[in-house]
Amino acid sequence: MASIVIIGPAWPLRGGLATFDQRLATEFLREGHDCSLLSFSLQYPSVLFPGKTQYSDEPAPEGLRIRSLINSVNPLNWLSVGRRLRRERPDLVVVRYWLPFMGPALGTILRQVRKNRHTRVVCIADNVVPHEKRAFDTAFTKYFLPSCDAFVTMSDKVLRDLRMFEGSKPAVLVQHPLYDNFGSKLPKRDARKHLGLPEGDRIILFFGFIRKYKGLDLLLQAMKEAPIREQGIKLLVAGEFYEDEAPYRELMAQAGISASVILHTKFIPDPEVRYYLCAADFIVQPYRNATQSGVTPLAYYFERPMVVTNVGGLPDLVPDGRCGIVCAPEPAAIAAAVAECYRVGEAHFIPHLQEEKKKYAWSHLTRAILEVAHTPKP
Numbered sequence: 001m002a003s004i005v006i007i008g009p010a011w012p013l014r015g016g017l018a019t020f021d022q023r024l025a026t027e028f029l030r031e032g033h034d035c036s037l038l039s040f041s042l043q044y045p046s047v048l049f050p051g052k053t054q055y056s057d058e059p060a061p062e063g064l065r066i067r068s069l070i071n072s073v074n075p076l077n078w079l080s081v082g083r084r085l086r087r088e089r090p091d092l093v094v095v096r097y098w099l100p101f102m103g104p105a106l107g108t109i110l111r112q113v114r115k116n117r118h119t120r121v122v123c124i125a126d127n128v129v130p131h132e133k134r135a136f137d138t139a140f141t142k143y144f145l146p147s148c149d150a151f152v153t154m155s156d157k158v159l160r161d162l163r164m165f166e167g168s169k170p171a172v173l174v175q176h177p178l179y180d181n182f183g184s185k186l187p188k189r190d191a192r193k194h195l196g197l198p199e200g201d202r203i204i205l206f207f208g209f210i211r212k213y214k215g216l217d218l219l220l221q222a223m224k225e226a227p228i229r230e231q232g233i234k235l236l237v238a239g240e241f242y243e244d245e246a247p248y249r250e251l252m253a254q255a256g257i258s259a260s261v262i263l264h265t266k267f268i269p270d271p272e273v274r275y276y277l278c279a280a281d282f283i284v285q286p287y288r289n290a291t292q293s294g295v296t297p298l299a300y301y302f303e304r305p306m307v308v309t310n311v312g313g314l315p316d317l318v319p320d321g322r323c324g325i326v327c328a329p330e331p332a333a334i335a336a337a338v339a340e341c342y343r344v345g346e347a348h349f350i351p352h353l354q355e356e357k358k359k360y361a362w363s364h365l366t367r368a369i370l371e372v373a374h375t376p377k378p
Contacts, residue, residue, distance in 0.1 A: 008096030082112025103140030110147035155313025191278035205280035225335035305349035322352035
């Protein structure tokens, strides 16, 4: 069995990356490996963080060793952490790369680690080309990538982006595993009762942090289209604004849809996630651009059909007409897709969701990481 260190966000940091890293560590431990997490003492300076807080108020996850050591803006810290990990000589480091801002810190740490000529480094690349571009992105990514031995991506788009920067090192595509750590599926009526939602309403869900690339404004515009308006469909928005919310509220007022939109615009803690997924008839991901989405495996786990736009890796994950409807990132197309879901009915999609979700086991990811770690460079 291997000694493994996962470098990435973990408790007391909150959010999807931390949830993913902790679940991955749990899987490695279940398989008999010695696995710990190396997280951040400072992930983002407060001036760069768009949300209300970076920290969870939930208790620490049981059975996991988490060290919060990395300061993302202190080069002396990068050297110190890297040398410490180099001396520890883990067999494998699994590092998350989701934002070029992290490139200097992570790249410096890994360069120190690899000096022990023992530790292999596998990067799980969530994004190589970011959704929201900044001047330093390319330089930081070019600095980070050479510090890794191999790569795992969770969408074909990210794999293609990776190959624009790194053409020879081993890389493998693995589907994003299911989030299965949010509790069991609930009857819709129980979930709606918990959230104070009417049992008989038609309700679609937008879930997750709100940023421009996720296209909530497109979905709000779709709410005034006839196929949705005439059926009295309501939209539940569950997630924290990571940008100014005023334009969204103005759009709702101008479109006359405020009465049809239910705003739960706060961070959704882990124990509450299942209520939102189970309360919805359908999940809508109206993204302008995308790589993969953590919402998709949530929808699969709770067996909720999806409407997704045909951008990035989303259409690859949602077979059109079976697990949901794929459409263009335009209000009219989104409205038509939602209406089509209701016309076909939930029952049509459930068997396909149940069959498709079998592909998304965490063991597929751990096996791919271990195999690619020792794949020789061509």
